[in-house]
Amino acid sequence: MKILLLVLNLLWVPVSQAEIAVIVHPDNAAAVNAKDIRNVFLGKVGSFPNGNNAKPITYQEGNQARTRFNLELLRKTDVLYVAFWSKLMFTGAAVPPPELASYKDMVSQIAKDPNSIGYVPVEAVDDSVKVVYTF
Amino acid sequence: MRLRPLVALVSAGLLLNTSAFANMDNFRFSGFASVVAGTVVDGDGYWARLPDAGGQYTSGIEFEPESLLGLQGRYAATTKLSLTAQVVMRGANDFDPDLEWFYASYQINPDTSLMVGRYRLPVYHFSEYMDIGIAYPWLRVPTDAYSLAVTNIQGASLSHSVDWEIGVTQLRLYAGQQDTRPNKLLTTIEQYKTGQIYNQQGQFIGVQDLLAEKDYKDLVGVVADTHIDWFNVRLSYLKGNEQYRLYGPADQGRPLIAGGEWTGTRFFDVSLVAELGYAMLMAEFNDYKDIYRSWFVSGVYRIDEWSLYAYATQFESDLRFIAPGGISAGTESPVSGSVDDEYHSIGVGFRYNINPRTAVKFEVINFEDHGDAAVFVDEDQDGETSAVAVSAALQLTF
Numbered sequence: 001m002k003i004l005l006l007v008l009n010l011l012w013v014p015v016s017q018a019e020i021a022v023i024v025h026p027d028n029a030a031a032v033n034a035k036d037i038r039n040v041f042l043g044k045v046g047s048f049p050n051g052n053n054a055k056p057i058t059y060q061e062g063n064q065a066r067t068r069f070n071l072e073l074l075r076k077t078d079v080l081y082v083a084f085w086s087k088l089m090f091t092g093a094a095v096p097p098p099e100l101a102s103y104k105d106m107v108s109q110i111a112k113d114p115n116s117i118g119y120v121p122v123e124a125v126d127d128s129v130k131v132v133y134t135f
Numbered sequence: 136m137r138l139r140p141l142v143a144l145v146s147a148g149l150l151l152n153t154s155a156f157a158n159m160d161n162f163r164f165s166g167f168a169s170v171v172a173g174t175v176v177d178g179d180g181y182w183a184r185l186p187d188a189g190g191q192y193t194s195g196i197e198f199e200p201e202s203l204l205g206l207q208g209r210y211a212a213t214t215k216l217s218l219t220a221q222v223v224m225r226g227a228n229d230f231d232p233d234l235e236w237f238y239a240s241y242q243i244n245p246d247t248s249l250m251v252g253r254y255r256l257p258v259y260h261f262s263e264y265m266d267i268g269i270a271y272p273w274l275r276v277p278t279d280a281y282s283l284a285v286t287n288i289q290g291a292s293l294s295h296s297v298d299w300e301i302g303v304t305q306l307r308l309y310a311g312q313q314d315t316r317p318n319k320l321l322t323t324i325e326q327y328k329t330g331q332i333y334n335q336q337g338q339f340i341g342v343q344d345l346l347a348e349k350d351y352k353d354l355v356g357v358v359a360d361t362h363i364d365w366f367n368v369r370l371s372y373l374k375g376n377e378q379y380r381l382y383g384p385a386d387q388g389r390p391l392i393a394g395g396e397w398t399g400t401r402f403f404d405v406s407l408v409a410e411l412g413y414a415m416l417m418a419e420f421n422d423y424k425d426i427y428r429s430w431f432v433s434g435v436y437r438i439d440e441w442s443l444y445a446y447a448t449q450f451e452s453d454l455r456f457i458a459p460g461g462i463s464a465g466t467e468s469p470v471s472g473s474v475d476d477e478y479h480s481i482g483v484g485f486r487y488n489i490n491p492r493t494a495v496k497f498e499v500i501n502f503e504d505h506g507d508a509a510v511f512v513d514e515d516q517d518g519e520t521s522a523v524a525v526s527a528a529l530q531l532t533f
Contacts, residue, residue, distance in 0.1 A: 044303040044362065045296050046245030053245045061491055075410075079440070082491040086532045087270040090167060090207060091263040092219050092240060092250060093294070093305075 018121040020065055022073075022133040023107070025114040028052070032117075032132050038074055040117060042084065043094035048117075056097040057109055057118040065103070069119050072135055161211040169268045171201035171275075171528040178522025179339070180512035181502055183278045186265075186286045188323040189227030190278065192524055193512060199226030201275065201526075205266060207236075215242040223266060235287055250292040256285055257292075257307060257358050258371050260406035260419050268530030272415070272442045272486050274498035275526075277431040279448035279480050280419055284320050285351055288313040302363035312352040312375075321347035325381055328475070328508045329462045331516070339514050344384040345392075351377050352397075367408040374401040400424050413437050427452040427476070442486040452476035457508045461518025467507075477506035493531040500524050 022037055024030070030048035032040075039045045040054045048054045059066040061078060070081045085096040100106050103124040110118050111128035125131055174196045175181050183190030183201065190200050207221040221236035238252025255263045262283060265276045290311020297304045315321075322345060330343030354375035361368050379394035406419035413436060420430040431448035455472035458464040467473070484498030504510050504520045511520050 039298060039303055044305065045298045046242075049298075051245075078491040079488045079494075082532065083270045086167065086267050087264045089165060090205070090221070090267050090270075090532075091257075092236070092238065092254065093263075095163070095209070 018123065019134050020069060020119050021122045021125050021131040022117065022119045022135075023110050023125060023129040024117050024132050025110060025112075026128070026130045027114045028117075028130065028132075030132075034073060034133065034135075037117070037133060041074055041097060043088050043096075046094075053115045055113060055116045057106060057116055058097045058099055059106070060099045060101055065119060065121060163209045163211075164207070165209075165533065166204065166206045167267050167269065167530075167532045168204045169202055169266075169528055169530045170198065171526055172196055172198050173200065173524055173526035175522055175524050178502070178524075179514045179520060181500070181522040181524035182323075182327075182511040183275060184282055184320065184324075184510075185227070185275070185278060186283050186320060187225060187227050188319040189225055190275070191227075191323075191511070199229075201528075202226040203266060204230070216240070246296040246298075248294050250294070251290075253287055253289045254292060256283075256288050256311075256313075256354075256356075256373075257309065258356065258373055258402055259283070259404055259421065260369050260371075260408075262286070267532065268496070268528060269492065269494055269532045272435045272444050273433070273446065273482070274484055274486075274496040274528050277433065277446050277448035277480070277482065279450040279478060280421065280429040280431040282320070282427065282429065282450060284318055284349060285313055285315055288351065288354060290354065302361055304359055304361040307358040307360075308356075309358075310355045312350075312354060314348075314350045316348045316350075318347050318349045321349060321379070327511050327513070328457070331462075331509065331513055333516065337514075337516070339512050344386070346382040346385075346389060348380045348382070349377060351375060356402075365410045367406075367410075369404075369406045369408075371404040372401070373403075374399070376400065398425075400426075425453050440488040442488075444485070445481070445483045447479065447481050449479035450476065452506070454508075457518070459507050459518070461507065461509050461513060461516060463516045464507075464518070473507055475506050475508040476510070478502065478504045478510060492533065493529070496526075496528045496530065498526050500526075 030050040036049055041056045067078055070076050070078060088094040089096055103120040106118045106120050107124060107126060107129055110116050173192045175192050180193040192200055203223055203225045205221060205223045209217055209219045211217045217240045219238055222232045223235045224230040224232050236254050238250050238254050241249045243249060257263050259281055261276045264270050288311040292307060292309035294307045325345050325347050326342035330345045331339060332341050334340050356373035359370045376397050377400045378397045380391060381393040382389040383392050401424045404421035409416045415435040418432045422428045427450060429450040431446055433446035435442055435444040452475055454475040456466050456469040457475045458467040459473055480500050480502045482498055482500040484496060486494050486496045488494050502522045507518050509518050509520045513520050
């Protein structure tokens with residue numbers, strides 16, 4: 001039990017205070033700002049400012065980083081985020097970003113795909129990905 | 136498009152999921168549902184005039200007029216090519232499954248896509264997702280401004296996003312055609328307008344067996360949907376040709392009563408949305424050449440999981456052939472007579488989010504009928520069919 005608590009403690013990242021990093025593949029040379037990230041994650045555009053295909057990735061509902069990312073960068077509560085993507089998905093306008101379970105999965109996925117873009121607490125960033133924006 | 140579509144969609148999903156060639160990652164299955172209970176608290180009946188003539192409330196607490204279940208399957212054949220099918224089961228149609236959307240989509244480049252098949256006609260702000268209750272705050276989209284006589288068309292649609300310095304514009308150019316035989320919405324409108332039947336005691340006992348059809352061809356439309364930070368403006372324009380036909384009862388051999396000529400038509404719609412933190416303000420206006428004009432305005436205030444809202448909406452047609460007092464008073468000059476269909480509604484309600492994918496809603500609507508023609512059940516046969524109705528709903532997506 002102590003080991004389990006220790007592991008949980010090590011995994012715990014106080015996201016509500018932690019800085020969040022928006023990450024891309026190291027080979028992605030696109031310069032992005034908050035507006036670009038918002039447009040990509042809300043399906044308003046399908047590419048980075050340099051014209052390359054953009055594939056946003058997010059987390060499953062309940063993830064603290066997702067809640068903060070949606071609220072601060074996309075300016076939507078989780079309710080409005082789901083409502084927004086339900087509209088696009090059921091009208092065939094766009095497909096919502098895939099949802100991952102963990103920060104480890106996110107870093108691993110971004111490191112594999114040059115077109116992907118995601119976000120993690122800065123503590124979870126490693127050399128396999130590149131930070132393009134923090135908040 | 137019937138062909139036992141629910142069975143087909145589910146079978147296709149099972150087939151894809153079990154086939155040696157299928158990749159589960161390429162198949163996405165999702166859905167939406169609304170369970171709506173409604174009743175009339177004042178008046179002879181309330182009809183929300185939804186597509187397929189849904190939304191009719193006359194007695195007791197009714198669950199079928201607006202309840203629906205939608206299932207959508209999307210198969211990504213390649214990274215650029217996908218196939219989407221959407222089956223909707225509506226209480227208004229005894230929950231018979233209907234394959235409403237079925238189209239192939241090709242991603243030409245990251246910001247441009249082509250859709251070919253059967254899809255929703257995107258004339259109004261909400262016309263493409265008025266079935267997806269979880270996507271908007273109201274219990275139903277204010278229907279006085281959403282008199283859709285045709286909801287789905289067959290054709291092609293090209294979409295393109297333009298990212299400019301201060302906003303993003305999503306452009307859509309589409310073309311298509313559709314025959315609606317019968318047209319359930321127009322059939323029901325005509326039945327209550329001119330075909331209500333009463334017994335010798337003057338009680339309403341039903342409607343005549345009238346039948347309305349409408350064919351649409353050469354439809355070409357454009358939508359420009361622009362988002363600038365907290366502000367959204369959407370412009371929609373459609374032109375084409377349409378042919379309306381109204382037939383008499385089947386036992387009389389369905390004689391043609393009205394219509395039968397192709398006429399040029401156009402439809403224009405503009406909507407404005409302002410997202411101001413906790414509040415949302417919205418207005419929409421549309422004009423259907425020689426047929427009607429309608430609008431709605433609404434304010435929504437969000438507090439945590441609650442959304443409180445109010446709206447006002449109005450419809451006014453160009454038809455003037457029914458005399459004041461309804462069809463029982465006879466007809467009048469279609470040029471100098473008074474307006475047949477003129478009504479407005481005021482609605483207030485709330486939405487509570489159980490979780491991001493599930494909400495309950497409650498609404499009271501006061502419908503006031505000022506036109507000469509009856510809109511729905513008219514017990515006193517004076518053409519005035521005002522009503523007050525209350526509704527509660529559970530809406531979700533999965």
